[in-house]
Amino acid sequence: MSASSLPGLPSGQPRYLMVAQAIMSDIQSGQYPVGSMLPTEADFCRIYSVSRHTVREAIRRLAGLGMVSAQVGVGTMVKAHQPVSRYVQTAEGISDLFQYVREVDLRIVKRQEVIADKDLAALLSGKVGQKWHALMGERYVSGGSDPIALTTVYVAASYGQALDHIPGDSQPIYTIIERVCGVTLQEVRQEITAVTLDDASAKTLGVALGSPGLQVVRKYYSARNELFEVGINLHPAERFSHVSTLRLNGNLETQ
Amino acid sequence: MSASSLPGLPSGQPRYLMVAQAIMSDIQSGQYPVGSMLPTEADFCRIYSVSRHTVREAIRRLAGLGMVSAQVGVGTMVKAHQPVSRYVQTAEGISDLFQYVREVDLRIVKRQEVIADKDLAALLSGKVGQKWHALMGERYVSGGSDPIALTTVYVAASYGQALDHIPGDSQPIYTIIERVCGVTLQEVRQEITAVTLDDASAKTLGVALGSPGLQVVRKYYSARNELFEVGINLHPAERFSHVSTLRLNGNLETQ
DNA sequence: GAGTGGTCTAGACCACACA
DNA sequence: GTGTGGTCTAGACCACTCT
Numbered sequence: 426m427s428a429s430s431l432p433g434l435p436s437g438q439p440r441y442l443m444v445a446q447a448i449m450s451d452i453q454s455g456q457y458p459v460g461s462m463l464p465t466e467a468d469f470c471r472i473y474s475v476s477r478h479t480v481r482e483a484i485r486r487l488a489g490l491g492m493v494s495a496q497v498g499v500g501t502m503v504k505a506h507q508p509v510s511r512y513v514q515t516a517e518g519i520s521d522l523f524q525y526v527r528e529v530d531l532r533i534v535k536r537q538e539v540i541a542d543k544d545l546a547a548l549l550s551g552k553v554g555q556k557w558h559a560l561m562g563e564r565y566v567s568g569g570s571d572p573i574a575l576t577t578v579y580v581a582a583s584y585g586q587a588l589d590h591i592p593g594d595s596q597p598i599y600t601i602i603e604r605v606c607g608v609t610l611q612e613v614r615q616e617i618t619a620v621t622l623d624d625a626s627a628k629t630l631g632v633a634l635g636s637p638g639l640q641v642v643r644k645y646y647s648a649r650n651e652l653f654e655v656g657i658n659l660h661p662a663e664r665f666s667h668v669s670t671l672r673l674n675g676n677l678e679t680q
Numbered sequence: 681m682s683a684s685s686l687p688g689l690p691s692g693q694p695r696y697l698m699v700a701q702a703i704m705s706d707i708q709s710g711q712y713p714v715g716s717m718l719p720t721e722a723d724f725c726r727i728y729s730v731s732r733h734t735v736r737e738a739i740r741r742l743a744g745l746g747m748v749s750a751q752v753g754v755g756t757m758v759k760a761h762q763p764v765s766r767y768v769q770t771a772e773g774i775s776d777l778f779q780y781v782r783e784v785d786l787r788i789v790k791r792q793e794v795i796a797d798k799d800l801a802a803l804l805s806g807k808v809g810q811k812w813h814a815l816m817g818e819r820y821v822s823g824g825s826d827p828i829a830l831t832t833v834y835v836a837a838s839y840g841q842a843l844d845h846i847p848g849d850s851q852p853i854y855t856i857i858e859r860v861c862g863v864t865l866q867e868v869r870q871e872i873t874a875v876t877l878d879d880a881s882a883k884t885l886g887v888a889l890g891s892p893g894l895q896v897v898r899k900y901y902s903a904r905n906e907l908f909e910v911g912i913n914l915h916p917a918e919r920f921s922h923v924s925t926l927r928l929n930g931n932l933e934t935q
Numbered sequence: 936g937a938g939t940g941g942t943c944t945a946g947a948c949c950a951c952a953c954a
Numbered sequence: 955g956t957g958t959g960g961t962c963t964a965g966a967c968c969a970c971t972c973t
Contacts, residue, residue, distance in 0.1 A: 439941080439942060439943090440942080440943075441942080441943090465957080465958065465959085466958080466959070467957090467958090475943080475944090476943060476944045476945070476946095477944090477945090477946095478942085478943065478944070478945095479942080479943065479944085481959085481960090482942085482943090484959095495958090495959060495960090496951095496952085496958085496959075497950070497951050497952075497958065497959045497960065498950080498951040498952035498953075498957080498958050498959070499951090499952060499953085499958065499959080500957095500958060500959080501958090501959080611927070612925060612926065612927045613925070613926040614923065614924075614925050614926075615923065615924050615925070615926070616921050616922065616923045617872055617894070617921060617922040617923075618894065618917060618921040618922075619874035619875070619892040619893055619894040619915075619917035620874070620892055620917060621890075621891075621892045621917075635890070636876075637874040637875055637876045637892040637893075637917075638874055638892075639872070639873065639874040660874075662873060662874035662875060662876075662892075666871050666872060666873040667871065667872040667873075668869070668870065668871045668872075669869075669870050669924075670867060670868070670869050670870070671867065671868040671869075671870070672866070672867045694960080694961060694962090695961075695962075696961080696962090720938080720939065720940085721939080721940070722938090722939090730962080730963090731962060731963045731964070731965095732963090732964090732965095733961085733962065733963070733964095734961080734962065734963085736940085736941090737961085737962090739940095750939090750940060750941090751939085751940075751970095751971085752939065752940045752941065752969070752970050752971075753938080753939050753940070753969080753970040753971030753972070754939065754940080754970090754971060754972085755938095755939060755940080756939095756940080
């Protein structure tokens with residue numbers, strides 16, 4: 426219980442917030458352990474003498490913090506005793522990947538089909554012998570002379586048809602695949618590594634031999650959890666850095 | 681208008697979703713331009729012949745997609761004609777920064793006060809002559825012998841008292857500052873660059889001279905938008921890469 | 936004071952999960 | 955069948971903004 430001042434005092438804040446705080450406090454005190462079921466909405470109506478709407482609003486806040494999750498016909502389960510995922514990435518989200526691609530021209534210089542050998546299969550999280558389409562190109566800032574990146578894109582063989590639509594628009598390739606092949610992008614995993622540029626790359630990028638470079642590998646997974654595209658971007662360190670922002674997302678009051 | 685099939689057919693989905701889709705469609709068609717005010721909730725009740733609760737649920741969904749935002753006493757403004765920020769970063773969010781720090785020991789080797797010269801002021805987005813606390817140290821994977829990073833942390837002078845609490849616990853420094861100084865972390869800006877390690881750093885990190893390194897600079901801003909900490913981490917490329925995941929967050933149906 | 940979105944109640948019906 | 959959360963209605967009062 427620990428009804429926490431329901432009697433009369435509005436105490437300045439909405440009732441559903443008081444209910445949410447009371448429930449959160451009971452979760453944190455261990456009265457509702459992680460993994461257990463919360464009392465039903467009807468129970469909370471009785472416990473706090475509020476309407477079901479108010480209880481639902483309180484629970485919705487807690488769900489927004491990732492602390493509980495509801496399931497029809499079953500109940501509401503406690504998922505965490507602390508708010509999770511308080512921060513979201515705002516810049517350099519996927520829409521900014523989109524932005525990046527719009528401001529940057531990709532010139533494809535080579536396209537071929539490849540059969541994955543051991544190294545490539547490891548990189549693409551696939552099997553040896555699997556067929557992929559490979560695009561190799563250079564990215565230029567609109568109007569710039571030196572490329573800002575050397576790009577290699579691998580597209581799973583079954584989505585190769587999307588590549589015929591590339592020239593027309595300067596959209597990201599994953600967008601084209603989504604549209605043409607009817608697949609939905611669900612997740613992008615990104616890995617950033619520092620490397621020493623090999624001589625050929627350094628020459629193409631127009632930097633001194635032995636210069637450092639930033640390698641960004643992005644893997645695109647569909648809603649069916651299938652890896653359908655892998656992009657490898659090699660940037661000259663002196664002309665590229667990777668910026669992202671994590672912003673406080675929500676506490677109980679502001680969602 | 682463009683009421684889109686309200687008459688009788690439930691069409692399998694909740695009414696508020698149909699309303700949300702209808703409004704979204706009218707936003708995208710330009711009937712409700714970005715920057716303009718949406719009709720009032722009462723209007724939508726009449727337009728779609730639904731209760732206010734249903735209208736509010738529809739608008740709440742659109743707000744969740746970042747397309748509209750409501751203001752008491754004023755109205756609901758159209759913010760975008762497409763859902764924004766469909767993806768959130770799940771791994772390498774701030775809780776994972778936390779995780780990272782817990783798995784890694786930070787050995788402080790030097791602590792001093794510094795007065796910002798021109799270069800440092802630029803790095804710290806501060807003014808020349810400003811006073812900062814500087815901590816220099818090395819990060820080790822628990823039990824490892826070679827450091828995984830050389831770290832320099834700058835803390836604004838007014839928060840220096842927090843640094844006296846470092847030895848006890850292996851929490852991130854920003855957490856200590858939050859707790860000791862009563863400030864709230866609001867935003868972290870992160871910049872990743874590839875560099876060539878200078879000889880001293882390469883030697884300390886135990887890698888060959890001239891090896892590439894990954895430099896990660898994180899700036900911590902308070903709720904008052906004050907920069908209170910800057911962390912600079914220099915990693916050997918061969919032992920460190922930066923991984924993050926962006927996951928599809930929400931469409932109209934699933935939030 | 937008029938109008939807005941924010942909160943709240945009391946009631947209802949539904950699809951779903953589970954025994 | 956029973957109970958759960960999900961949806962929906964009709965009404966009410968409030969704090970707030972703008973004029």
